[in-house]
Amino acid sequence: MDATLTREILKKVRQVELRTRRLVTDALAGEYHSVFKGRGMDFDEVREYSPGDEVRLIDWNVTARTGVPFIKKLREERELTLLLAVDVSASGKFGSQTQSKRELAAEVASVLAFSAIRNRDKVGLLLFTDEVEHYVPPKKGRVHVLRVIRDILFTTPRRRGTDVASALDFCNDVLGRRAVIFVISDFIEPPDAFDRLRRLLRTTNKRHDLVLLHLRDRHEEELPALGLLTLEDPETGEVMEIDTGSKSVRDTFAQLARERMDQFRRAARQAGVDTLELRTGEAYDRALYSFFKNRTSRRLG
Numbered sequence: 001m002d003a004t005l006t007r008e009i010l011k012k013v014r015q016v017e018l019r020t021r022r023l024v025t026d027a028l029a030g031e032y033h034s035v036f037k038g039r040g041m042d043f044d045e046v047r048e049y050s051p052g053d054e055v056r057l058i059d060w061n062v063t064a065r066t067g068v069p070f071i072k073k074l075r076e077e078r079e080l081t082l083l084l085a086v087d088v089s090a091s092g093k094f095g096s097q098t099q100s101k102r103e104l105a106a107e108v109a110s111v112l113a114f115s116a117i118r119n120r121d122k123v124g125l126l127l128f129t130d131e132v133e134h135y136v137p138p139k140k141g142r143v144h145v146l147r148v149i150r151d152i153l154f155t156t157p158r159r160r161g162t163d164v165a166s167a168l169d170f171c172n173d174v175l176g177r178r179a180v181i182f183v184i185s186d187f188i189e190p191p192d193a194f195d196r197l198r199r200l201l202r203t204t205n206k207r208h209d210l211v212l213l214h215l216r217d218r219h220e221e222e223l224p225a226l227g228l229l230t231l232e233d234p235e236t237g238e239v240m241e242i243d244t245g246s247k248s249v250r251d252t253f254a255q256l257a258r259e260r261m262d263q264f265r266r267a268a269r270q271a272g273v274d275t276l277e278l279r280t281g282e283a284y285d286r287a288l289y290s291f292f293k294n295r296t297s298r299r300l301g
Helices: 003-023 026-035 059-065 100-117 140-152 163-175 191-207 247-271 283-298
Strands: 040-048 072-076 081-087 121-130 130-137 180-185 211-216 229-233 238-245 274-279
Touching: 003 100, 003 140, 026 100, 026 140, 026 283, 059 072, 081 130, 081 140, 100 121, 100 140, 100 180, 100 238, 121 140, 121 163, 130 140, 130 274, 130 283, 163 180, 163 191, 163 229, 191 211, 191 247, 211 229, 238 247, 274 283
Parallel strands: 081 121, 081 180, 180 211, 211 274
Antiparallel strands: 040 072, 121 130, 229 238
């Protein structure tokens, strides 16, 4: 690889690391820890019983041997696997604000990954289009997370389209134990794909803890009035000329975008999967923190 290109890649990855690590505060990492629990509880040690302790935790063998009530202390078997399934289809290059959807995906994935390793969890990566493009098995550590960020930003996909269901199918095959899976995508798929997507969402959510991060851009949902424009669908290559100065054209475009959004939301809701919508060019840290906070409260309630 060209030395200049290598330096540029390292610089970009470092910039993402610096921006996102500032967001991984104790509060955010703590909320991540709260909402994604470990696999269970392990025995740690025993201590003398104190009034108010849970009676069910009394260790009767030690109590009988010493004549003094002792209880078992348990600790959470914490280590989790976080798998980031990131859509790198051609529509991810779009961004009408200060960043593309793929750049937003890399930043959010970085926040999640650093939150995970701060809690001593493993992080894996799946990059997909309408096929699996790249898979990095889960590991720990900062160097590994930097590789994950680099791969999201700079992997060149072979294909252009999107098939989230196939990505979920791969996750179910490759993950032997329960994991936390974040699918980061704009979920722009053909209308006939949503029935299959709904089935795979439901299946995956039963096996794993599944969350969908829906990346959006304002100008994919409403057209500015700029007169005649030539637009290309990045995933199909279809080119069309439209008159954005026409209100009826803009209204039709917006209606189609709403219908696609409704299809996605309905599929996620019917599958019982949590979703969080994030927009390019907008701060996402508060939204992510609130999402974790609300999810924790809902589960405790």
